[in-house]
Amino acid sequence: MSWSGDPVWLADVLRAAGLRVIEHDGWRDRGHGDFRDLRGVLCHHTAGGGSQDxxxxxxxxxxxEGPLAQLVLERDGTFRVIAAGVCWHAGRGSWPGWPTDNANYHVIGIEAVSRGDGSDWTPAQLDAYKRGCAAILARIGRTAEDCVAHREYSREGKIDPAGIEMDSFRRDVQAFIDGEEAPMSAAEVNQIREFVTAFCGPISADVKDIREQLCGEAQRDIGQYGGWPQLGNHTVVDALADVIARLERLEKREHPLP
Structure with a gap:
């Protein structure tokens, strides 16, 4: 059953999902009246992109008149909890299962800080966006089908959140609701690869050799990768395993079972 009444639990639910949260003074009493039953989350961008959005x-x-959404999502993935009451963010529109032209009393609005051209989303922000939507939807007993872009709902020509493909976004949100880790997109994988390369430099032969030294006997014994001389020609893994085995034997000698 969906939640009825104001979402005074917003900050707690977001924190429980591992997200950073800033609670604005008076947020539990801020809004344009009380919610009815909660049916979903409406996703927006601020169309500003600055720290004061x-x-x-x-x-x-x-x-x-404000407040214009319950939550603001900063570019570093931090959620600001602005209000627990109704906010003016939805406008006129429709979505299956939502009241036509009256979604403000039934859905939580998230304004994500962005210029609005689709080019400035950060990986931390997108990850938090999905995790935050999932946490809220799970709390109100809804699936990712009720995670909706303003442009999908609106009949007033809205474009937000620009640059986010909502079918893929919803798949990731549902994965979080189901307790799974959403897979990284190709763009996110490339960003991580570029960061590692910039920070560490290209993966050189030396780094490759060191990595393979950590893999144990299976690679050492094919005759290409010997162990470390200072470890008695053992790999790092072999040497640690030998130390642990010796300690366990010593422990058994000093504390034999009755």
Whole structure:
């Protein structure tokens, strides 16, 4: 059964998912009235991209009174908890199972800090976005089918969150709901590879040899990779295993079983 009432548990649920959280003063009492039943999460971008984007979400703009979303997701993956009550973020639109033109009273809004051109998402932010959505949906008894882009819901020409392919996003969110680790995208794998190469340099023959020294007898005994001379021609793994075995034998001698 879906949760009814205000999500006063937001900060706790996000932290339990391993996410960094900043609680803004008074967030539990901030909002435009109380929720009815909660049916999902609506994903946005701020279209600013700066460190102060949260101020507009909390305090509003000249044409729309804040708060404008319950959560702000910073570029480093930190969630700001702005409000527990209803926020003005959904506008007019529809999604299966949600009230037409009235989603504000039924869905939690996440405003992710971004310029809005789809080019500046960080890996930490995208990972937190998925994990945060999953944690909220699991708490309210919903699946990733109720994790929706503003552009998918809106009939007012919204484009947010730009640059995020929602079918793939939902698959990853569902994996987290199911207790699985969502696979990294090809772009994320490439970013990690580029970082390692930049930090460590190209994987040289020396590094390769050291790595294989750690693999034990199976590779040493094919005649290509001998052990370390200072370890009696054992690999590092072999040497550690020998030390542990000796310690276990010593322990048994000093403390024999009755």
């Amino acid at each position: 949260w101020r507009i979400v909390q305090y509003g703009r000249p044409d729309l």
